[in-house]
Amino acid sequence: MTDCLSCIVRNRAICASLRPDELLLLGRMGRRQRVSSGHTLLWEGEDAPVVANVLEGVLKLVAATADGREQIVGIVFPSDFIGRPFGKESPYSVSAISAAELCIFHRDQFDEFAADHPDLQQKLLRRTLGELDRARRWMLLLGRKSASEKVASFLLEMADRLSPPPGAADTARGFELPFGRQQIADILGLTIETTSRQLTKMRADGLIDLPSRRKIVINDLAALNEMAG
Amino acid sequence: MTDCLSCIVRNRAICASLRPDELLLLGRMGRRQRVSSGHTLLWEGEDAPVVANVLEGVLKLVAATADGREQIVGIVFPSDFIGRPFGKESPYSVSAISAAELCIFHRDQFDEFAADHPDLQQKLLRRTLGELDRARRWMLLLGRKSASEKVASFLLEMADRLSPPPGAADTARGFELPFGRQQIADILGLTIETTSRQLTKMRADGLIDLPSRRKIVINDLAALNEMAG
DNA sequence: CGTCAAATTGACGCCGGTCAAACCGGGTGG
DNA sequence: CCACCCGGTTTGACCGGCGTCAATTTGACG
Secondary structure, eight states: OOOOTTOTTTTTSGGGGSOHHHHHHHHHHOEEEEEOTTOEEEOTTSBOOEEEEEEESOEEEEEEOTTSOEEEEEEEOTTOEESOTTOSBOSSEEEESSOEEEEEEEHHHHHHHHHTOHHHHHHHHHHHHHHHHHHHHHHHHHHHOOHHHHHHHHHHHHHHHHSOOTTOSOOSOOEEOSOOHHHHHHHHTOOHHHHHHHHHHHHHTTSEEOSSTTEEEESOHHHHHHHTO | OOOOTTOTTTTTSGGGGSOHHHHHHHHHHOEEEEEOTTOEEEOTTSBOOEEEEEEESOEEEEEEOTTSOEEEEEEEOTTOEESOTTOSBOSSEEEESSOEEEEEEEHHHHHHHHHTOHHHHHHHHHHHHHHHHHHHHHHHHHHHOOHHHHHHHHHHHHHHHHSOOTTOSOOSOOEEOSOOHHHHHHHHTSOHHHHHHHHHHHHHTTSEEOSSTTEEEESOHHHHHHHTO
């Protein structure tokens, strides 16, 4: 049985709204599962029988055109929720981009449980409203920003979401992306070449350092903010 | 006092979840308001003290860059809900693009009411999840589709959302857009010139007719679907 | 040190943006 | 009824940013 009380995301996931006895009930419905990097949980357009909380790792939500062009439409971090309550099929696919651990529920069981627990449903509503806001800000980026503005905006958002908490051991500024270049391109609606060129130019201009393939160090936050448009 | 029982959107708006006595309570909190085309209800980044149901008319949600480029990030039709429950400021502005009638609530009063009415909150959650799905499909369009694919996708979506119900009086195929060319461009992340050129080309190719500035008649649905990518 | 995928760099072309001019339709006033 | 006006739209000419294709370099790992 799943031990929810000691769960790493106990206080951050939607479960935080539940009392211990309710948590026990939900825990009985859930099942922990490890998935390896690259594994696809839900397929675009297919029936989506499960929802889940993310305990560890990072996943991407991907929409694709008929001829295979891909756009990443969401990034899922630990304590985030995935799947589509109250809907049969997923409008995008969900894949792990790192090894991940999930807490999985059958969708209809979860829906039923949620209907009986308004606080859980409110947490889910708050989260969904936040995701919607984020998606809409991203639409501005995709529709109206230039390549350099896109990359600058991306770095700022990632610095915000990924920077280690201020008191962390590594005093080294900077953060490690969970993405490769192609995935950054798929997030920004660019090609991998354009993405790479923009990053190289920013390094040449001294705005950032790129100490390894996936590490980013921001040298000039103000200039980056300016550039983000 | 607002008479909710006879409201035009009684059965389609989130209020549909309420019993007559609950509706009476909510009705006391609400206030009907007409706004004229062009009026902006909420400003991007400013405090958003109200939420509302749309009874009549069409509104747009707009995000903008510092230098004035605009992207429409949502379109709001009758029975849709606007505003940001559980959040102080609006991440985008909301403006009427036709004369409109709204049913307005103070945000914190509404939040409180919603917390006590799980069915209302569930309706709101379902709606928000639907909006999120729509926003994400639009991200694919903005990030990865060509101008012709964008315009074709737009026409199909509008045909779907705006076509008169099958048994309507006007047997004339087609529909009337609530947008001008500039607004279509702002929806698609294009310029007005590119949008205009694509529409003209589609007419030249016989895919559509443009009987007046805002009317669209689709002649070849299959070809349009093909073109949408 | 060898291997291989990922990333970078370069050369080139095209789609869609920019700027400018012409056109259209609907409303107003003579 | 018609001339005029004016915002919205269309059309044209031009050009630059970003995509495409291809070659090279890098760095992680055995």
